[in-house]
Amino acid sequence: MTQTMLNLHEMEISFGPQHPSTHGVLRVMVKIDGERIVDAKPIIGYLHRGTEKLFENMNYPQCVPHTDRLDYVASATSNEGFVGAVEKLLGITDQIPRRAKIIRVMLAELQRLSSHLLWLATHAIDLGAMTPFFYTFRERELILDLFEDYCGARLTLNCMRIGGQADDVNAQWLQKLADFLGIFDAALDEYESLLTTNRIWRKRTVGIGVITPEDAIDWGLTGPPLRGSGIEWDIRRAFPYEVYSDLKFEIPVGRNGDTYDRYLCRMEEMRQSKKILEQCVTMIADTKEGDLKAKVSRVIRPAEGEAYFSVECPKGELGYYIIADGKNPNAYRCHVRPPSFVNLSALPDLVKGHLVADMVAVIGTIDIVLGEVDR
Amino acid sequence: MLVEAPKTKWTDRFLLLDLLTGLRTTWRELWRKKVTVEYPENRLPTSDNFRGMFRFSYERCIACKICAMACPIEIIYIDVGEETREVDGKKKKIKVLNRYDIDVKRCMFCSLCEEACPTKPKSIWLTTGTYELASYDRNELYMNMQQLEYWEGRPEYSTLEEIAAEQGITEAKALPGKGDSK
């Protein structure tokens, strides 16, 4: 035993599934030489719940709460993707009332803020800066309060329905949202004062986990990992859904494709989300109150066909691929294209040659949620 | 839109300004108001439509089973019997709820059952503002209709108006279903 312990040449470490910084139950078998990573092999599936199988066995409205459990830190966007796919299948995408669409955008963008705040918290604490964690949670709490006021739940929202929205927003809620947006910029600046220019933070992130644009496309990356590599692509822009075509926002892209660029991208995305929310607050004033749902029959039974619909969730492209057989009120097959799963598959390439400490940074910068990876 | 690192002058780096700004942030935060809510003494108020513990009303329920059908994880168990009863001198068959159980421990509080409930005010609703549901025994969280209606710590109500007030309905309408059948 002593012999093998001292034989440091290519030691194998099981990084996870119970590890402080694997963001859940990810397990990475890492082969290290000293502290340098020779090979890494992610092992997933510890949180597999068979969601796709469940989707095949329950009717469409019942699936919506289950989508909350995929990406449990960004459930509004998961809802949005699923109901969007079913609406596309039903062919009622255009009939959704504008007010419902705006509310969806607001929820999705709030969810993006909350998810990115959680990402910042965990990413920073992975790299040893523990204080941003508490600051971001302070602001995230306000977002969760907004969710609670809107739909009654804080985390697993189940806030969207096929054909529209169940609840309406009132002036009080919009005021609360505006108040939150008012303080949000200052809060972002506060986080950035701890990290962005900090020399230790930059040393830990600049040049770590570099993805070239070609590799990013080859690996199928989406979301900030793709944009950090300099590819200006966002589903909100490429396939505008809801009311995104009417909104003015910019897509931040990085230059070098390293961890620091992805960090900057996400910070800027939060600022853009705030801008979108501000536009939504003014836009929603022009719509009729209570006009929230398109006409959808109680039993949803789309005609035979298949549809793929994707939304830009905080982690990247979240797609739902639904095959309907036209006979049953449930999906014949519903496949989820989770961004975390695809982004995580690039991990071995990203960490090879780096140190153990950098792997933590890379896992943090990919921003995975294991509920989504394992489904 | 290309995001780039803010440019820092070498003098700033020499004077460790990047580190000092961070120190200044934490120092200022040291004197600010804290956000901790000390839980058992203070609780965060729940919003009006917070989805918490169930409440069931036997009086309102019309035994239509729609909630059980809407439930994504099938944790609502309903048995409905029929009974002949004399109403206004006529013999009439009416539906009787024999069993209404919810396996609360498995519930994910999606409130689809509440949404599906056709009565007004709802016969099953989650807006009781109660979230302290932990139990030492998992069996305690399998609740029958009496437990669902009279659990400890529930908000008090006795009349239809009060239920309506609890659910935020301003004008309580006459109930369909049971009221009509009598």
Place this chain on the structure above:
Amino acid sequence: MSATLPVVASMFGSIPEPIVNYVIWPTTKFVIAFAVIMGIVAFTTLVERRVLGFMQARLGPNRVGPQGILQFVADPIKLLLKEDIVPAGAQKAAYFIAPMLPIIPAFLAFCLIPFGPPPTFAIADVNVGLLLVLALTSTGVYGIILGGWASNNKFSLLGGLRSAAQMVSYEVPFGLSIVGVLMLTGSLSLVEIVRYQEQSVWNVLPQLIGCFIFLVAMTAEVNRAPFDLPEAESELVAGFHTEYSGMKFAFFFLAEYASMLVNACLIVLLFFGGWTAAIAGHGLTTAAMQSMGWLGMILGFLIFGAKVAFFMILYIWFRGTFPRYRFDQLMDLGWKWMIPLALANIVVTGLVILIAQSGGAS
């Protein structure tokens, strides 16, 4: 020493004076100091959690006693009552010895540190006190390496290795940074160094770079953020003490905080005038304190305590603000920046002293 304290000395009555002077009196002082330091070290953990909490918009522990002030009693009790787990594949002997190794030198170093004006607060005023303190503080790492190796855990092993590398690379700038001070004061006795500062200025002014290097190196020396690599919890779970629980873990913990305290005392003594508050012989000098009797002693102790407390808070402040360095960057900083800078500092200091002396001679 006891000559200045005839009242106390007379209490021992018939005991021969050498024994009183060299055995009983120092032992009494050490026991008192040990108890006080143990308390301070335990209390530091509470202060750290509270201050860190306040910096992070939360309250920190405030349940045990008023404002959580008894938390530092509750924690050791909890750790004492915890199950003591020994991993199956551990090297038993080494595993048991490892927690004791860092705590002994850490507390031993307090014998050599004058907490206030001599003679009362200096347990042993050794003329090579500074060297001895440095020697003692650097032995603490053996326990960490041994503990990391003996736990039979790969994460622990990595933590131990990191600790060894870190210690090696930061001992050097740590030692080099105080050479300038020694050149200025011309003494290795901590009391003398303080005496020198009260007669001229605090060493931090002429030795600003040396002080900065010392500050960084002492933070790295005690494995505190942003150099807390051996126990980086997000990378190595808990580093070298992953497999330690109960009182064994507490020993590591106490040793860390004791060395923090030693280093904070050192920087105060070397660069910030120790217990004095005087410039160029004016103000509260040692002589002035001694002339004030017990009051002066306590005043000196309080001034010293306040200065040390500032540096203890500084450790916490750093921990609350900075991310963690990476292993190789830490080495980089140590070898490529700190050591050359410290050497340059020595050269410049030497030149200045030389010029000043030749100028004075001519």
Place this chain on the structure above:
Amino acid sequence: MAEETEQKPAKPAPAAPAAPPAKTKEEVLADPIVAAVASAMPAAFVNAKDAIGEISLYVARESIVDVCRAFKADSFTYLVDLCGSDYSTFPGHAGERFCVNYLLYSFEKNVRIRLKVFVADDVSVPSVTSVWKTANWHERETFDMFGIRFEGHPNLERILMWEGFNGHPLRKDFPIRGIDTGARIYPEVFPPGGGPAAGSTGKSHEDVNIWKGPAVPYGRSPKGQVPETKQVEAPQGSSDEGKADA
């Protein structure tokens, strides 16, 4: 139950309004989006459909790698998704059982197309890992969930289920619940024979609360009366007391 029927319209979901007549295979293949590749290798495409704005091309199994290469060369550089599906119980489906769906995206044209490859049981599909790296995990997942083997995959092993798991969960003949996983945890708490029984529907009380023992008699008197004990069970101010205690 009048309410239920009231709110449930008899007719199925409204069909997509004014849906254009379905395009034929030739029309779809002539679409400028895919025409370049389709004309280069016409034999590879078995069928083609264009529904709700999504083009699906049915590709012969042998030529999938070549087709993917050709599409990648023709600006479809991005593999969005790869998944399987089991058509064994699909109404009106006759033909090979499994289908592998490839979803490609072109940054230049800003359009997605879907390639479908039908395979029978026990027939393997050529792997496209040589074309896109991202196909690696997708194919492993498809193998795990459907048992479709991919020829030439560098590391075709289970990804979500554990090694040694028996069966492929997303096949239609795989039961949704009641699988004997072989795991018997806490035999002292859960009686032997406990756990979800194979073939149970999970819809009855006994199926779900296996640790509860026999069902407790509960419910109210079948008279449908509100029990007289209501006042006893709900003493006034009980909730206030509870809160005050806390």
